Amino acid sequence: xxxxxxxxxxxxxxxxxxxxxxxxxxxxxxxxxxxxxxxxxxxxxxxxxxxxxxxxxxxxxxxxxxxxxxxxxxxxxxxxxxxxxxxxxxxxxxxxxxxxxxxxxxxxxxxxxxxxxxxxxx
Numbered sequence: 001x002x003x004x005x006x007x008x009x010x011x012x013x014x015x016x017x018x019x020x021x022x023x024x025x026x027x028x029x030x031x032x033x034x035x036x037x038x039x040x041x042x043x044x045x046x047x048x049x050x051x052x053x054x055x056x057x058x059x060x061x062x063x064x065x066x067x068x069x070x071x072x073x074x075x076x077x078x079x080x081x082x083x084x085x086x087x088x089x090x091x092x093x094x095x096x097x098x099x100x101x102x103x104x105x106x107x108x109x110x111x112x113x114x115x116x117x118x119x120x121x122x
């Protein structure tokens with residue numbers, strides 16, 4: 001089994017920063033693409049960022065470009081999401097996910113963490 005555990009969420013003010021972490025354990029392959037998604041109440045799960053297995057390629061949703069940075073370590077597998085200049089619209093549960101495809105589609109991610117709440121106050 002693959003386990004993904006997010007941490008680092010919390011309550012911050014507009015303009016503040018948070019750094020989310022996702023620790024992978026079990027049978028997770030180092031060649032998996034890792035991604036972050038978020039979901040606010042009443043909304044669809046939304047792609048945020050992804051990073052290729054070797055860290056060479058990153059991709060971001062337009063809504064977070066220039067503010068969020070995804071990075072990873074592979075020994076052990078850990079993915080990070082540095083979130084700067086946070087806005088109230090960033091408020092959501094943030095999920096770490098893994099896939100063996102290079103994709104931004106949530107449907108193609110095989111493994112998911114339980115999520116961590118990020119709340120940005122105005």
